[in-house]
Amino acid sequence: MKTHKIAVIPGDGIGKEVMPEGLRVLEAAARRFGIELDCTHFDWACAGYYLRHGQMMPSDWFETLKAYDAIYFGAVGWPDVVPDHISLWGSLLKFRRDFDQYVNLRPVRLMRGVPCPLAGKKQDDIDFYVVRENTEGEYSNVGGKMFEGTERELVLQESVFTRRGVDRILKFAFDLAQSRPKRHLTAATKSNGIAISMPYWDERLALMARQYLEVTWDKYHIDILAARFVLSPERFDVVVASNLFGDILSDLGPACAGTIGIAPSANLNPDRIFPSMFEPVHGSAPDIAGRNIANPTAMIWSGAMMLDFLGNGASRYRAAHDAIINAIETILSEGPRTPDMGGNADTSQVGTAIAAAL
Amino acid sequence: MKTHKIAVIPGDGIGKEVMPEGLRVLEAAARRFGIELDCTHFDWACAGYYLRHGQMMPSDWFETLKAYDAIYFGAVGWPDVVPDHISLWGSLLKFRRDFDQYVNLRPVRLMRGVPCPLAGKKQDDIDFYVVRENTEGEYSNVGGKMFEGTERELVLQESVFTRRGVDRILKFAFDLAQSRPKRHLTAATKSNGIAISMPYWDERLALMARQYLEVTWDKYHIDILAARFVLSPERFDVVVASNLFGDILSDLGPACAGTIGIAPSANLNPDRIFPSMFEPVHGSAPDIAGRNIANPTAMIWSGAMMLDFLGNGASRYRAAHDAIINAIETILSEGPRTPDMGGNADTSQVGTAIAAAL
Numbered sequence: 001m002k003t004h005k006i007a008v009i010p011g012d013g014i015g016k017e018v019m020p021e022g023l024r025v026l027e028a029a030a031r032r033f034g035i036e037l038d039c040t041h042f043d044w045a046c047a048g049y050y051l052r053h054g055q056m057m058p059s060d061w062f063e064t065l066k067a068y069d070a071i072y073f074g075a076v077g078w079p080d081v082v083p084d085h086i087s088l089w090g091s092l093l094k095f096r097r098d099f100d101q102y103v104n105l106r107p108v109r110l111m112r113g114v115p116c117p118l119a120g121k122k123q124d125d126i127d128f129y130v131v132r133e134n135t136e137g138e139y140s141n142v143g144g145k146m147f148e149g150t151e152r153e154l155v156l157q158e159s160v161f162t163r164r165g166v167d168r169i170l171k172f173a174f175d176l177a178q179s180r181p182k183r184h185l186t187a188a189t190k191s192n193g194i195a196i197s198m199p200y201w202d203e204r205l206a207l208m209a210r211q212y213l214e215v216t217w218d219k220y221h222i223d224i225l226a227a228r229f230v231l232s233p234e235r236f237d238v239v240v241a242s243n244l245f246g247d248i249l250s251d252l253g254p255a256c257a258g259t260i261g262i263a264p265s266a267n268l269n270p271d272r273i274f275p276s277m278f279e280p281v282h283g284s285a286p287d288i289a290g291r292n293i294a295n296p297t298a299m300i301w302s303g304a305m306m307l308d309f310l311g312n313g314a315s316r317y318r319a320a321h322d323a324i325i326n327a328i329e330t331i332l333s334e335g336p337r338t339p340d341m342g343g344n345a346d347t348s349q350v351g352t353a354i355a356a357a358l
Numbered sequence: 359m360k361t362h363k364i365a366v367i368p369g370d371g372i373g374k375e376v377m378p379e380g381l382r383v384l385e386a387a388a389r390r391f392g393i394e395l396d397c398t399h400f401d402w403a404c405a406g407y408y409l410r411h412g413q414m415m416p417s418d419w420f421e422t423l424k425a426y427d428a429i430y431f432g433a434v435g436w437p438d439v440v441p442d443h444i445s446l447w448g449s450l451l452k453f454r455r456d457f458d459q460y461v462n463l464r465p466v467r468l469m470r471g472v473p474c475p476l477a478g479k480k481q482d483d484i485d486f487y488v489v490r491e492n493t494e495g496e497y498s499n500v501g502g503k504m505f506e507g508t509e510r511e512l513v514l515q516e517s518v519f520t521r522r523g524v525d526r527i528l529k530f531a532f533d534l535a536q537s538r539p540k541r542h543l544t545a546a547t548k549s550n551g552i553a554i555s556m557p558y559w560d561e562r563l564a565l566m567a568r569q570y571l572e573v574t575w576d577k578y579h580i581d582i583l584a585a586r587f588v589l590s591p592e593r594f595d596v597v598v599a600s601n602l603f604g605d606i607l608s609d610l611g612p613a614c615a616g617t618i619g620i621a622p623s624a625n626l627n628p629d630r631i632f633p634s635m636f637e638p639v640h641g642s643a644p645d646i647a648g649r650n651i652a653n654p655t656a657m658i659w660s661g662a663m664m665l666d667f668l669g670n671g672a673s674r675y676r677a678a679h680d681a682i683i684n685a686i687e688t689i690l691s692e693g694p695r696t697p698d699m700g701g702n703a704d705t706s707q708v709g710t711a712i713a714a715a716l
């Protein structure tokens with residue numbers, strides 16, 4: 001039996017609080033489904049490694065982590081001490097880019113037991129994926145200032161899209177759509193305002209679509225698409241978007257499904273050359289950190305996605321994934337619940353309950 | 359009594375259908391409140407000028423329109439015939455930029471008579487403004503392709519932010535916040551991912567805030583801000599954002615308040631050197647054009663904003679604005695309603711009813 005080597009990076013804030021619960025449930029699932037995991041912990045965070053060394057990770061981080069099958073990541077960021085763009089470009093965004101985790105896969109689902117903030121929507125009305133490009137586009141540290149410190153000061157910020165980067169995310173999204181019952185793909189664009197990159201995105205989309213005759217597709221400008229998430233979420237099946245648009249839609253989608261507090265994500269290197277990374281969509285949430293009240297569900301759900309990906313189609317792993325989701329829904333319906341879900345249980349009580357429900 | 363010269367551009371699609379209703383209500387309000395309007399029509403649209411001349415407007419458009427006090431604009435775009443980026447950069451976006459309409463002001467309000475798509479929200483819970491930068495930022499046609507037609511193909515897209523552009527929109531938003539009872543400002547950012555321009559935006563924000571000690575403020579990354587529009591719209595008072603983020607938020611906000619079908623906007627040149635422009639947030643909607651079923655409310659509400667701006671504080675104009683809003687709410691509550699609002703009245707019936715309610 002293969003042993004999967006997992007790099008565990010709890011990070012900062014509530015990342016440190018939800019990680020033990022994620023691991024608790026992973027271990028329970030591994031035991032029940034006969035999966036072997038070997039976890040190694042790393043304290044690469046603002047409040048850990050950074051304070052001692054002035055950088056987020058040791059210089060040989062790449063070689064170190066490359067030996068793992070997956071990264072299980074809590075959250076990073078402690079803005080009062082380290083500016084976000086330093087902590088995030090020094091870890092999370094480095095992983096995504098250097099390990100070529102070019103797919104950020106984010107399920108948006110109205111879970112059993114979660115009240116929907118949208119009036120009149122039922123559980124099956126919200127069940128889709130956001131497929132977000134995860135390495136290029138608008139997320140860029142290329143650009144600069146001119147006439148600095150004067151009235152004429154101006155800032156140039158570059159977005160960079162490559163054919164390779166655009167085509168592979170579109171392909172992943174079309175493949176996913178093809179595998180689902182509805183076989184529908186929606187693309188985000190903004191070619192009417194962002195006049196160079198977005199028409200290019202549209203062009204590649206139209207070309208890719210020709211190879212998927214069984215998939216129906218449409219595209220919307222990001223503004224109206226955001227509006228439609230609220231007004232008609234039942235229309236969506238697979239939504240593909242650039243890095244920035246995917247970022248926005250994958251917070252908005254979970255909000256429409258009740259809360260971003262439980263939303264998971266998978267940063268995938270589908271070619272499996274580098275480790276993929278699994279992390280909650282929520283961040284380190286400094287405002288509630290240290291009180292053991294954070295909801296561990298997103299961390300746990302991300303763990304389920306990790307097992308599924310590690311299994312690469314094997315039914316035992318798929319079953320483990322489904323069992324975790326089921327346990328999550330049982331606890332969301334019956335409690336215990338953390339305060340964000342209207343309860344008064346703490347982080348470990350919820351984690352323990354989900355592990356037990358398994 | 360001053361006569362206000364209005365350039366009327368109905369444009370394409372439903373723009374042509376809602377404009378007569380906008381004018382009908384404007385005329386009724388002008389008569390009742392003793393305001394003198396002198397309207398001139400222009401057929402600058404895809405389905406008009408463009409078909410005959412291969413461009414959206416005559417070359418002397420700037421000099422022609424400069425002589426007007428305001429532009430009353432329907433919608434432009436007929437994507438089956440003219441690509442959006444050509445029609446929009448050839449008219450709407452040119453007006454915004456060349457007439458330095460640097461503020462795009464968009465009220466987000468849950469109107470009496472409109473069912474809210476968010477569960478459990480009452481009328482007063484949604485009542486804020488999106489103040490969108492309207493001339494620079496992510497809306498740019500600067501950039502280009504490299505290695506075109508090969509596997510290595512890549513696209514660079516420039517965003518351009520100037521100190522002048524950022525400071526003046528922040529100032530407008532803080533001034534507006536200061537004039538409102540809640541005195542609260544929220545800024546959109548994404549400095550954790552967009553690493554050059556957005557930290558600059560944050561920096562200017564912090565500086566500007568120092569001059570407004572009575573205004574409380576906060577800022578959110580655009581992803582979580584979009585989520586909060588859905589989860590807690592009652593938190594917002596004035597929301598200031600870059601061109602792209604403001605575009606997204608000003609479709610999302612109205613969706614949370616029921617429909618983007620009734621949302622108005624004002625493209626302001628606050629210095630009054632150039633004409634300001636008033637237009638519905640919805641576009642030309644080719645899918646429903648030609649059937650006289652479009653909702654004219656956004657066009658009418660935009661007309662109310664135009665009167666208010668033309669009055670420059672004068673109480674007669676303010677009263678005319680308020681009377682139109684009131685008439686809109688009466689018809690939204692009591693009907694007649696267009697199909698998008700669940701009724702079966704046509705565009706002119708709704709326009710006529712609002713004019714009569716006035």
Ligand SMILES: CC(C)[C@H](C(=O)O)[C@@H](O)C(=O)O
Nearest residue numbers: 192193223446451605639641
């Ligand atoms: C039509 C389009 C270019 C425009 C924009 O993005 O500004 C529209 O969406 C708007 O919000 O006025």
Ligand SMILES: CC(C)[C@H](C(=O)O)[C@@H](O)C(=O)O
Nearest residue numbers: 088093247281283550551581
């Ligand atoms: C923390 C931040 C850089 C990150 C992103 O924008 O990608 C987060 O919002 C996410 O969605 O994973």
